[in-house]
Amino acid sequence: xxxxxxxxxxxxxxxxxxxxxxxxxxxxxxxxxxxxxxxxxxxxxxxxxxxxxxxxxxxxxxxxxxxxxxxxxxxxxxxxxxxxxxxxxxxxxxxxxxxxxxxxxxxxxxxxxxxxxxxxxxxxxxxxxxxxxxxxxxxxxxxxxxxxxxxxxxxxxxxxxxxxxxxxxxxxxxxxxxxxxxxxxxxxxxxxxxxxxxxxxxxxxxxxxxxxxxxxxxxxxxxxxxxxxxxxxxxxxxxxxxxxxxxxxxxxxxxxxxxxxxxxxxxxxxxxxxxxxxxxxxxxxxx
Amino acid sequence: xxxxxxxxxxxxxxxxxxxxxxxxxxxxxxxxxxxxxxxxxxxxxxxxxxxxxxxxxxxxxxxxxxxxxxxxxxxxxxxxxxxxxxxxxxxxxxxxxxxxxxxxxxxxxxxxxxxxxxxxxxxxxxxxxxxxxxxxxxxxxxxxxxxxxxxxxxxxxxxxxxxxxxxxxxxxxxxxxxxxxxxxxxxxxxxxxxxxxxxxxxxxxxxxxxxxxxxxxxxxxxxxxxxxxxxxxxxxxxxxxxxxxxxxxxxxxxxxxxxxxxx
Ligand SMILES: Nc1ncnc2c1ncn2[C@@H]1O[C@H](COP(=O)(O)OP(=O)(O)OP(=O)(O)O)[C@@H](O)[C@H]1O
Ligand SMILES: Nc1ncnc2c1ncn2[C@@H]1O[C@H](COP(=O)(O)OP(=O)(O)OP(=O)(O)O)[C@@H](O)[C@H]1O
Ligand SMILES: [Mg+2]
Ligand SMILES: [Mg+2]
Numbered sequence: 001x002x003x004x005x006x007x008x009x010x011x012x013x014x015x016x017x018x019x020x021x022x023x024x025x026x027x028x029x030x031x032x033x034x035x036x037x038x039x040x041x042x043x044x045x046x047x048x049x050x051x052x053x054x055x056x057x058x059x060x061x062x063x064x065x066x067x068x069x070x071x072x073x074x075x076x077x078x079x080x081x082x083x084x085x086x087x088x089x090x091x092x093x094x095x096x097x098x099x100x101x102x103x104x105x106x107x108x109x110x111x112x113x114x115x116x117x118x119x120x121x122x123x124x125x126x127x128x129x130x131x132x133x134x135x136x137x138x139x140x141x142x143x144x145x146x147x148x149x150x151x152x153x154x155x156x157x158x159x160x161x162x163x164x165x166x167x168x169x170x171x172x173x174x175x176x177x178x179x180x181x182x183x184x185x186x187x188x189x190x191x192x193x194x195x196x197x198x199x200x201x202x203x204x205x206x207x208x209x210x211x212x213x214x215x216x217x218x219x220x221x222x223x224x225x226x227x228x229x230x231x232x233x234x235x236x237x238x239x240x241x242x243x244x245x246x247x248x249x250x251x252x253x254x255x256x257x258x259x260x261x262x263x264x265x266x267x268x269x270x271x272x273x274x275x276x277x278x279x280x281x282x283x284x285x286x287x
Numbered sequence: 288x289x290x291x292x293x294x295x296x297x298x299x300x301x302x303x304x305x306x307x308x309x310x311x312x313x314x315x316x317x318x319x320x321x322x323x324x325x326x327x328x329x330x331x332x333x334x335x336x337x338x339x340x341x342x343x344x345x346x347x348x349x350x351x352x353x354x355x356x357x358x359x360x361x362x363x364x365x366x367x368x369x370x371x372x373x374x375x376x377x378x379x380x381x382x383x384x385x386x387x388x389x390x391x392x393x394x395x396x397x398x399x400x401x402x403x404x405x406x407x408x409x410x411x412x413x414x415x416x417x418x419x420x421x422x423x424x425x426x427x428x429x430x431x432x433x434x435x436x437x438x439x440x441x442x443x444x445x446x447x448x449x450x451x452x453x454x455x456x457x458x459x460x461x462x463x464x465x466x467x468x469x470x471x472x473x474x475x476x477x478x479x480x481x482x483x484x485x486x487x488x489x490x491x492x493x494x495x496x497x498x499x500x501x502x503x504x505x506x507x508x509x510x511x512x513x514x515x516x517x518x519x520x521x522x523x524x525x526x527x528x529x530x531x532x533x534x535x536x537x538x539x540x541x542x543x544x545x546x547x548x549x550x
Contacts, residue, residue: 013441017433042445042473096444142338146304146313154302157386157467158337158500180444183470184386186500187544189337213445213473214501216546243548257478259507261545266507266526267485270478 002069003207004053004091004175005029009066011045011052022048022061024231028224030175033201035208037218037239039254040228041273046211047096049228050177053209054093055083070175089119092168093177094161096211101164102152108136108163109148112170119171135166140192157184165193169200176200177209182217194221215258219243227251235285250279292462292494293325293348298357300343317343319518320357325462325496330488332497332505334541335515341498342386344515345464348496349383350374379409382460384451386467386498391451392439398425398450399435405457424453429479445472452480456487464496469504481508502545506530514538 011023023045030036038046051057053068055075068075070090075083087093092115095101103111112132116123123131129148136144139162152160161184168176176197182190198221200206212218218225222239227248235248246252253273264270273279300318318340325331333341346352348359350366359366361377369377385391392401403421406412412420422432428449439447448468455463465484469477481504487493499505505512512529514521514537521535533539 040473042476043443044473047443140337146306149307150304154304156338156342162337184337184467184500186334186336186541187502187546188540190500191544191546213477214546215474216548219548220546254473254475257475259478259481259503261503261506261530261547264507269482269485270507272478272482273475 001032001071002029003032003071004209005067005069006049006053007067007069009049009052009068010064011048011057012062012064014060014062021231023052026066026228026231026233028226028233028236030207030209030224032207033205034223035201035210035221036224036226037210037212037222038226038228039211039213039215039218040234041230041250041254042213043230044228045231046228047179050093050179050209050211053175053177054087054091056087088115088171088173090173091175091177092171092173094164094168094179094181096179096183102160102167104152107149107151108155109133112136112163112167115167115170131170132166135170136163138196139163139166140189141166158186158189161185162189162193165196169197172200172204173206175207175209177211179211180213181210182212182214190217197221215243215255227254229279232280233284233286234279234282235287237285237287241287247285248279249277249282251285253277253279290326291324292327292362293496294358294360294363295324295348296322296358296360298322298344298347298359299355300340300347300352301355316518318347318354321515321518321520322357323513323520323523325494326511327494328488328492329510330495330497330508332499332509332512333515334498334500334502334505334512335521336517336537337500339515340518341515342466345383345466345496345498348464349381350377351383375409379458380461381464382455382458382462383464384455384466384468386470392447394439397436397438398430398442401439401450402453402457405454409458420457421453424456427456427483428453429476429483445476448472449476449480452483459491460493462494462496464498466498467500468497470499470501477504484508502542514541 007027009023009026013020013022052063057063109132112135113128116128133144141147141159141162225239225242226233227235229250235251246255256271297320298318302315302317303312304315305312347354399421403417406417430449469480509526511525513523516537521537533542
């Protein structure tokens with residue numbers, strides 16, 4: 001069963017200069033317990049797709065069309081308060097930039113506690129405290145009891161990112177959206193965090209929408225991959241198919257620009273996606 | 288000019304964490320006795336676990352924070368004691384690209400103004416000259432000219448990171464400390480930015496202190512590498528020494544954990 005179905009989503013930004021079709025006719029769905037990864041160039045509409053699902057598009061942005069079905073219920077038809085209870089409940093999101101979504105004036109522990117208070121009402125204060133400490137411990141934050149009392153600016157970049165992850169996972173959502181959740185993490189902690197997300201997925205059947213530019217991570221965790229380019233999906237395939245046999249020229253160019261240890265000559269100039277090519281002129285590869 | 292730009296000896300940074308009323312504060316040793324050198328024209332990378340003290344090192348080198356102990360010599364002079372014009376000169380020569388692009392950009396300023404600010408503050412360039420230089424820098428980092436009048440929140444994460452890079456390049460610095468400069472970028476823009484950093488290095492013999500957790504990138508760009516572990520240095524060496532023959536257990540673990548696409 002699909003937890004989420006995005007159908008023909010269009011999210012546009014209007015300005016004096018005209019309209020920026022940030023997301024233009026995008027469709028994908030995620031079955032229960034599965035992971036879909038969105039990859040694609042910077043500015044191609046990955047985060048805006050996610051923000052649209054979260055109901056966080058503000059003026060001058062407008063959702064011009066489409067449907068976002070969460071277990072059959074169209075999120076675009078919900079009231080503001082209806083949407084608020086979906087957010088951080090059935091759907092939660094790890095944002096691309098931790099400092100913009102953690103509140104600088106509250107301690108780390110308080111912020112996770114707030115999320116638990118809302119969505120795990122059966123717990124009392126003491127149980128919640130233990131749960132917060134456990135959540136921090138699970139994402140590998142050292143001295144969680146002390147970090148509970150810390151303000152976000154006193155944490156390192158990667159620690160802040162993991163606090164965000166702890167906040168998003170604490171309420172055990174049906175759909176977890178993760179926007180570049182591991183960019184600030186070193187490889188060993190990244191592996192630990194990815195394993196944790198997969199565990200949540202196995203235990204609770206959580207579906208994941210995972211946005212990342214790290215193709216090696218995609219290779220490890222994705223069931224299906226969606227490749228975006230300038231607001232459009234240019235290729236959609238299972239992770240296996242995509243890496244073994246990338247078909248769209250944009251996907252091929254993207255895969256070519258990663259430095260590969262052992263293959264790329266150190267300090268050589270890397271291949272980049274050719275800006276002069278209009279990749280939208282090629283047929284879409286939806287498998 | 289000396290071959291060694293930075294000479295860092297026994298650098299310490301300790302933070303006190305308040306444990307609440309009537310409790311003794313706890314000391315976090317973010318950095319404990321680290322020593323390394325940065326040579327002119329090289330790319331020195333700092334890698335290590337999240338929270339091991341990389342950004343703290345960067346902040347101390349930029350004089351954003353003061354060390355608890357130890358010494359940072361820049362071209363032979365202790366930076367803790369420089370002041371006045373010398374300090375101004377130092378701030379021109381040494382620039383930083385921050386880890387968290389959003390919180391380091393003033394949200395009420397337009398992009399052109401953000402990139403041009405160091406020029407307005409530190410040079411006698413005319414408005415027109417500043418504008419031209421900003422547009423040149425924007426082009427260099429892959430930004431469209433009409434982004435000049437936009438605000439930071441109107442950009443995607445990767446686009447924002449390029450604002451910070453253009454700003455750091457504005458004053459033609461000698462040294463750029465890059466704290467996770469490409470972690471928010473898609474692989475193609477990342478490749479563009481790395482190519483750009485390498486080109487600029489050749490063109491202006493720039494020196495980079497490069498902090499990154501992406502080891503494929505580090506292997507690609509570095510001359511030498513410092514591996515940190517819990518506020519201390521686990522080992523340091525050339526890129527060949529670290530990647531081809533890592534000695535410290537943590538380095539071996541780190542290199543072993545690099546995710547690879549093996550099809
Ligand atoms: N508030 C806004 N006002 C106007 N345009 C916006 C706004 N937010 C985003 N955009 C534009 O929408 C497009 C898509 O942005 P989005 O953040 O989805 O990119 P992305 O794929 O997540 O990129 P990245 O990998 O760099 O994070 C970009 O062209 C961006 O400039
Ligand atoms: N202002 C502060 N007060 C207290 N502790 C701090 C402060 N700033 C940093 N720390 C602590 O110092 C340690 C080192 O932080 P730092 O930001 O240097 O790590 P980092 O190596 O850059 O990590 P990351 O890869 O996650 O960015 C962390 O444990 C952090 O919590
Ligand atoms: Mg984004
Ligand atoms: Mg850091």
